[in-house]
Amino acid sequence: MNDDVKKYIYGAVTVFLVGVLAWVAIVYINSCGFTLTCIRGAQTVARTPIPTLLPATMPAMQAGDGKVIVSDKCRVAAVDLIGAWVEAGSSETEAFQFTDINGLNCESNFTEVMPLFVESNFWVSGSLSCVSCHSVDMTISLAQLDLSSYAGITAGSRRADAESKGTDILGGGKWEGSLLYDFLTTAKADIPGHTEAVSDLVIFAGKPLPTPTSTPKP
Numbered sequence: 400m401n402d403d404v405k406k407y408i409y410g411a412v413t414v415f416l417v418g419v420l421a422w423v424a425i426v427y428i429n430s431c432g433f434t435l436t437c438i439r440g441a442q443t444v445a446r447t448p449i450p451t452l453l454p455a456t457m458p459a460m461q462a463g464d465g466k467v468i469v470s471d472k473c474r475v476a477a478v479d480l481i482g483a484w485v486e487a488g489s490s491e492t493e494a495f496q497f498t499d500i501n502g503l504n505c506e507s508n509f510t511e512v513m514p515l516f517v518e519s520n521f522w523v524s525g526s527l528s529c530v531s532c533h534s535v536d537m538t539i540s541l542a543q544l545d546l547s548s549y550a551g552i553t554a555g556s557r558r559a560d561a562e563s564k565g566t567d568i569l570g571g572g573k574w575e576g577s578l579l580y581d582f583l584t585t586a587k588a589d590i591p592g593h594t595e596a597v598s599d600l601v602i603f604a605g606k607p608l609p610t611p612t613s614t615p616k617p
């Protein structure tokens with residue numbers, strides 16, 4: 400090889416190296432500026448992740464009357480809850496038992512049955528409450544039936560006046576043969592307030608009974 404060729408090669412290599420250095424310098428200065436303490440490439444500080452789920456230790460919601468709402472309720476068709484109450488003798492104070500839709504043994508009492516007759520917009524969206532038609536005043540109450548109290552419900556329908564008893568709507572304790580069962584579970588096209596059957600409305604009610612511990616088999 401003669402000297403001329405060597406010169407060309409050295410020249411080309413020098414130009415190439417200078418070019419690479421210049422390029423690295425431009426990239427460095429571009430991202431870090433004129434400083435030697437650049438930490439751009441350092442790992443970002445690991446921060447505590449933002450929780451997306453509410454911690455399980457959140458205080459339970461408070462209802463208006465200060466009672467703590469807990470979700471340990473049973474689930475049951477509203478019609479079956481009334482049925483269980485009727486079959487158990489329709490007591491005003493004593494607890495009755497029922498099996499909920501998940502097969503749990505549960506316990507409830509009349510205080511959970513009463514609101515079903517009083518609340519509007521309950522059985523069907525937008526529906527009137529039962530008591531808006533079946534109220535305490537026998538002169539205007541439809542079917543002379545008062546569903547506004549325990550005494551009214553057990554006094555029955557087609558009553559002559561506030562003192563007398565009428566037709567037992569609870570079927571004498573035989574739920575499926577009762578007038579109440581019939582009017583809740585059978586749509587009656589020509590009776591206002593009863594045009595829809597409401598058998599499948601499921602509600603939260605009652606409390607699960609402690610499960611009996613099974614005796615271990617030998």
Ligand code: HEC
Pocket residue numbers: 516522527528529530531532533541542544546556557566568578579582583590591592593
């Ligand atoms: C829009 C008014 C209205 C509403 C609301 C209403 N009812 Fe009635 N209900 C009537 C009328 C009217 C009759 C009478 C039908 C007849 O004369 O055969 C009746 C009859 C009944 C009867 C039969 C009484 C008998 O001796 O024949 C029962 C039981 C009954 N209602 C229960 C209820 C329940 C429970 C609710 C709430 C889920 C309710 N009703 C809501 C209007 C209403």
